[in-house]
Amino acid sequence: MIDPSSNATGVSSGPVARPGSHQTPLPGQNASFAMNRNYSILCRTLAANNIDIERHPDVHAVVANLELIHTRATLVVHAPPNEPFVSIMVTLPVNMPSQRRAAVGELLHRLNYDLRIGTFEFSYDDGEVRFHVSVLLPSKNYNLSGKALLHWLAVAMHSLDGFSPTILRVASSNVSPAHAHEQSEAEFREYLDGLKGGADHPVA
Known part of the structure; x- marks a missing residue:
């Protein structure tokens, strides 16, 4: 698998992604400015990959509606100031039916057990399914490169998109989670093999 992942809980916080390169802040550059640079890099990276975004600079977040290979999805990325993450x-557009939420939750537990980066999160209350990657930065002054950010975005998008047929099959039929x-x-491997841009590029 590419590097999606987790611990074995349906509503969980799995292992965090640790980027591999950074830029040293300029002299006098404070943590807030450095983190705002990550927000700027985020906006530029998404725009360069033809992903239309809603910018919410007041909360240092962006939102995008995605057309992936198997499903539509909503992307939310948060790059807060003075925080090292x-x-x-990435969230599915449909909520799981109440009568199948226990089965979907079990499936997501099983999927999370196999993953290495990121985690599926599931609300048993309303049936929302999302994939969450938390990129832990070495410091508040750390600046992500566009290439690194693109990799983590791709991990999140591919994980939700690639496993969405399995999730929806369990949600809409009597197929067992096991x-x-x-x-x-x-x-999922077949899905990754079919990606035209490769596993390190978003599919939107």
């Missing part, structure tokens, strides 16, 4: 969330999970890895 960037949070990436059986769906057994088939999911081969299906």
Whole structure:
């Protein structure tokens, strides 16, 4: 698998992604400015990849509606000032039906157990499914490169999109979570093999 992941809980916070390169802040550059640079880099990176975004600079977040390969999704990325992290969330457009939420929750537990970066999060109250990657930065002054940010965005998008047929199959039929999970890895690998831009590029 690419580097999606987690611990084994349906509503969980899995291992965080740790970027591999950074730029040293200029002399006199404070933490707030450095983190705002991450927000600027985020906006530029998404625009360069033809992803239309709603900017919310007051809360240091962007929102985008995505047309992926298997599903539509909503992307929310938060790059707060004075905090050493960037949070990436991609959410399915439909909520899971109440009668199948227990089964979907079990499937997501199983999927999370296999992943290495990011985690599926699930609300048993309203049936919302999202994939969350929390990129932990070495310091508040750390500046992500556009290339690194693009990688983490791709991980989140591919994870939700690639596993969405499995999730929706469990949500809409009597397929057992265990059986769906057994088939999911081969299906996900086939999905990754079919990506035209490669696993490090968003599919939107």
